[in-house]
Amino acid sequence: MLSIDRIAYQSKLVNVAPEIKGIAYLVLLILMFQGTPLIQATLFAILAVVTIYTANITIKRYVKWILLPLPFILISFITIIFSVTDTDTNLLVSVSVFGKYMGLNQEALPMAYSLFFRAIGCLACTFLFSVSVPFNQMLLLLKKCRLPSVLIEITMLMYRFIFILIEETANIYHAQQMRYGFRTLKTSYHSFGLLLKVLFVQSFDRYEKMVVSLEMKYFQGDFPLH
Amino acid sequence: MFKVEKMCVGYDSQEEILHNITLDLDNHHPIGILGANGSGKSTLFLTLVGLLKPSKGKIIFGDKKLGYSKKELFRFRQKVGIVFQEPDQQIFYTIVEDDVAFALRNLGIAEEEIAKRLDVAFDLLDIQHLRKKTIQYLSYGQKKRVAIASVLVLETEWILLDEPTAGLDPAGRSHMIHIIKRLISEGKKVILSSHDMDLMYDICQYFYVLKEGNLILEGTKQQVFLEKNLLLDAKLEQPWLVKIHQQLGLPLYQDEAEFSKQVATGGKHYG
Numbered sequence: 001m002l003s004i005d006r007i008a009y010q011s012k013l014v015n016v017a018p019e020i021k022g023i024a025y026l027v028l029l030i031l032m033f034q035g036t037p038l039i040q041a042t043l044f045a046i047l048a049v050v051t052i053y054t055a056n057i058t059i060k061r062y063v064k065w066i067l068l069p070l071p072f073i074l075i076s077f078i079t080i081i082f083s084v085t086d087t088d089t090n091l092l093v094s095v096s097v098f099g100k101y102m103g104l105n106q107e108a109l110p111m112a113y114s115l116f117f118r119a120i121g122c123l124a125c126t127f128l129f130s131v132s133v134p135f136n137q138m139l140l141l142l143k144k145c146r147l148p149s150v151l152i153e154i155t156m157l158m159y160r161f162i163f164i165l166i167e168e169t170a171n172i173y174h175a176q177q178m179r180y181g182f183r184t185l186k187t188s189y190h191s192f193g194l195l196l197k198v199l200f201v202q203s204f205d206r207y208e209k210m211v212v213s214l215e216m217k218y219f220q221g222d223f224p225l226h
Numbered sequence: 227m228f229k230v231e232k233m234c235v236g237y238d239s240q241e242e243i244l245h246n247i248t249l250d251l252d253n254h255h256p257i258g259i260l261g262a263n264g265s266g267k268s269t270l271f272l273t274l275v276g277l278l279k280p281s282k283g284k285i286i287f288g289d290k291k292l293g294y295s296k297k298e299l300f301r302f303r304q305k306v307g308i309v310f311q312e313p314d315q316q317i318f319y320t321i322v323e324d325d326v327a328f329a330l331r332n333l334g335i336a337e338e339e340i341a342k343r344l345d346v347a348f349d350l351l352d353i354q355h356l357r358k359k360t361i362q363y364l365s366y367g368q369k370k371r372v373a374i375a376s377v378l379v380l381e382t383e384w385i386l387l388d389e390p391t392a393g394l395d396p397a398g399r400s401h402m403i404h405i406i407k408r409l410i411s412e413g414k415k416v417i418l419s420s421h422d423m424d425l426m427y428d429i430c431q432y433f434y435v436l437k438e439g440n441l442i443l444e445g446t447k448q449q450v451f452l453e454k455n456l457l458l459d460a461k462l463e464q465p466w467l468v469k470i471h472q473q474l475g476l477p478l479y480q481d482e483a484e485f486s487k488q489v490a491t492g493g494k495h496y497g
Contacts, residue, residue, distance in 0.1 A: 168315060171316075172318075174277050174310070176318070178275060178277070178377075183300070194319075198317075198318055202315070
């Protein structure tokens with residue numbers, strides 16, 4: 001089981017109806033999209049506390065989760081506030097390069113601000129949602145949303161098999177590490193190629209075994225969801 | 227020196243897999259790690275070779291605390307090798323020879339030296355005839371031996387074997403036992419993990435018993451296997467040699483070879 005799902009099963013909110021959690025998630029997202037940076041930041045702080053409390057996780061762990069996507073947010077923040085123009089009228093600080101000006105764009109600053117808070121706020125909503133809604137409730141929600149059953153089936157199967165894939169990848173990776181597969185850049189490329197090959201062959205092998213066992217269970221082409 | 231001191235492994239205190247493990251791996255070789263499925267044997271092995279980092283406590287190797295920089299791990303792993311349970315997840319090439327040479331080529335060792343080391347390993351494991359074979363057509367037991375060969379060529383002082391007999395047929399199993407004994411007689415320091423009690427009794431001298439990530443029992447052959455209730459509690463059982471000793475009153479034979487010899491010669495106690 002993915003550790004995020006284990007946390008969700010042990011969440012203090014696990015018995016709240018999934019519909020309510022789904023609607024709350026939507027409302028929070030809308031608030032995060034509409035609000036000013038101040039509202040977003042306050043909401044973020046509240047959500048962080050609620051998440052840590054209801055999911056029973058350490059503050060350190062939560063901070064780690066937030067830090068994970070932070071580089072992406074920061075990169076977009078930086079690319080928005082930096083601009084290259086012909087004049088330096090709009091620029092707070094600038095350097096002239098080959099007759100052009102490169103620097104901090106004053107007009108883009110508020111936009112970058114609100115984007116930053118919006119992104120991090122939505123992130124907090126999503127974290128709370130994913131650590132309080134276990135996977136089976138998620139499927140129920142998808143079904144309530146009238147999503148095509150093919151899509152839900154695929155989601156379910158992906159969830160079922162992703163752990164096997166992760167575990168297998170980890171096992172192969174460990175075996176390669178022990179045999180110095182990632183010692184230099186060249187051996188790393190080579191080992192990575194081998195890893196993909198072995199993974200592919202193993203997946204195929206497992207697929208064939210699964211087909212056999214499905215056959216024995218009168219599989220008709222779809223997985224009924226109750 | 228190879229020691230583990232008060233080691234915990236896990237993501238955080240809520241999801242700890244191993245709790246406060248202390249092992250002294252220097253004496254009484256070979257060493258056996260006993261435990262049921264999910265008791266933490268494999269996690270312990272992954273930590274012992276530096277693939278997982280302990281969250282508390284430490285591993286001491288050669289008078290120093292084990293460091294986790296690339297350089298330190300590189301040096302450490304030239305002393306300690308591991309054979310994983312599933313051969314299909316540690317064999318990457320199509321031809322046996324190429325796969326066994328993988329680690330040596332990564333190290334940039336000369337081809338003549340590689341050929342020499344392969345020869346030694348193939349002879350030791352009785353797989354010289356499989357050298358040029360395609361892995362796909364090998365039996366499960368043969369694949370396991372290829373996996374061992376690929377670690378053996380690294381000439382490490384220590385070899386960790388995770389479930390070496392799991393999934394083998396009786397012939398494959400007894401061949402594997404033969405091979406492990408040969409490794410031991412070659413002077414390798416072997417650590418085995420298994421719940422094949424007869425195998426462990428036959429081969430190892432000192433034991434650690436894991437239950438749900440806790441070390442519940444340790445000691446020599448004579449101490450550990452007589453603790454019937456603790457073993458049952460850890461979802462294990464006694465080896466048959468100990469069972470016949472306790473239930474039939476036969477002498478406690480040290481291994482199956484001694485038993486066969488005694489039975490063949492009529493034994494001292496069973497005239």
